[in-house]
Amino acid sequence: MTPTRTSTSTTTESTPTPATTSRRGRATSDDVARVSRARGREHRRSVAVTAGLAAAVTVVLVGALAVGEFQIGVPDLLARLTGQPVGAQQPRIDYVLFDLRLPRAVTGLLVGVAFGLAGSVFQRLLRNPLASPDVLGISAGASAAAVFAIVAFGASGFAVSAGAFTGAVAASALIYALAWQRGISGYRLVLIGIGVNAALLAAVSFLMTRADMTDAQQALLWRTGSLYDSSWGEVTALLSCLLVLVPAALLLARALPTLQLGDDSARGLGLPVERSRLALLLVATGLIGVGTAAAGPVAFVAFLSGPIASRMLGGARPGVVPAALVGALVTLCSDFAAQHLFGDHQFPVGVVTGAVGAPYLLWLLAKSNRAGHGG
Numbered sequence: 001m002t003p004t005r006t007s008t009s010t011t012t013e014s015t016p017t018p019a020t021t022s023r024r025g026r027a028t029s030d031d032v033a034r035v036s037r038a039r040g041r042e043h044r045r046s047v048a049v050t051a052g053l054a055a056a057v058t059v060v061l062v063g064a065l066a067v068g069e070f071q072i073g074v075p076d077l078l079a080r081l082t083g084q085p086v087g088a089q090q091p092r093i094d095y096v097l098f099d100l101r102l103p104r105a106v107t108g109l110l111v112g113v114a115f116g117l118a119g120s121v122f123q124r125l126l127r128n129p130l131a132s133p134d135v136l137g138i139s140a141g142a143s144a145a146a147v148f149a150i151v152a153f154g155a156s157g158f159a160v161s162a163g164a165f166t167g168a169v170a171a172s173a174l175i176y177a178l179a180w181q182r183g184i185s186g187y188r189l190v191l192i193g194i195g196v197n198a199a200l201l202a203a204v205s206f207l208m209t210r211a212d213m214t215d216a217q218q219a220l221l222w223r224t225g226s227l228y229d230s231s232w233g234e235v236t237a238l239l240s241c242l243l244v245l246v247p248a249a250l251l252l253a254r255a256l257p258t259l260q261l262g263d264d265s266a267r268g269l270g271l272p273v274e275r276s277r278l279a280l281l282l283v284a285t286g287l288i289g290v291g292t293a294a295a296g297p298v299a300f301v302a303f304l305s306g307p308i309a310s311r312m313l314g315g316a317r318p319g320v321v322p323a324a325l326v327g328a329l330v331t332l333c334s335d336f337a338a339q340h341l342f343g344d345h346q347f348p349v350g351v352v353t354g355a356v357g358a359p360y361l362l363w364l365l366a367k368s369n370r371a372g373h374g375g
Helices: 001-016 018-066 074-081 090-126 138-153 160-178 185-209 213-224 232-259 263-268 274-295 301-312 320-342 350-370
Strands: none
Touching: 001 185, 018 074, 018 090, 018 160, 018 263, 018 301, 018 320, 074 090, 074 301, 090 185, 090 232, 090 274, 090 301, 090 320, 090 350, 138 160, 138 185, 138 274, 160 185, 160 274, 185 274, 232 263, 263 274, 301 350, 320 350
């Protein structure tokens, strides 16, 4: 009888009681509820930040159209944008608004969206805040090709833009090929990109020393990044490209959260890692290429947009749409400052973005070194 009692006691102790099962069930439900609430808060904050950024971009865009040597009142501005007459000043308003300010502002908006979106894709894909086109050598590739076209062939206009786009794509392909070793490591790609960037900038400097004064001035202005010569032709070409590239980037960016888990985890979840990564790199390179072709390599817009959007989201998983809007806001604000905040002197937009972005880069490097990630 004793063995029987021992067996019965053991069986009773190893069998979960209804109370234990109930407690486990409540713990699981509580965890799910907490995750659901956290995701809800993250989503609401993302929507609020996106809406706030869109409103800020609209306000700055209106200010860029209204403010200048010839002031346009907001009521007259809105009236002409909607096709309503405004009286005796209408011919002058139309010339200033539609021929001078609107093409420049729209170009700045579209270029900012392209750079901000591309920078966020690069940084999230490679899981490195330094992995922006400014650092990786893609912008330097565009600069090298454009300066070569100017110096060697006296090119201007569309030829320079086409050269810049080709140079961005070629630099991206070179970096990817050099970084490939049975797959792509983000750290290795960043290091190779920095090396390629240095080599291309050296090539640009050599070309500048061999150019005559006129070509050197044109190349220097283009390299700085400027919206001065923006026209409706450039707006049309840029918008046509972005109507293809932006939806493609937003669609492909859905794979970024999975890719950020690491290659092995992403493959375990059924994601074609290399194909997804290559597609994202191609689209992001295309965005950088068309943006650079339209306005030159406007410094640090792609570099700043993603981190600023992430901080605005409170450290939550950054979205590419807020980063694109931050890029547009940074570009428009910088161009407004370059036109109006330095008295009678106007500067290219790239001067202001460089002045803002360079200290942030130094701060980020110093922070990485203090944290033990700077090598």
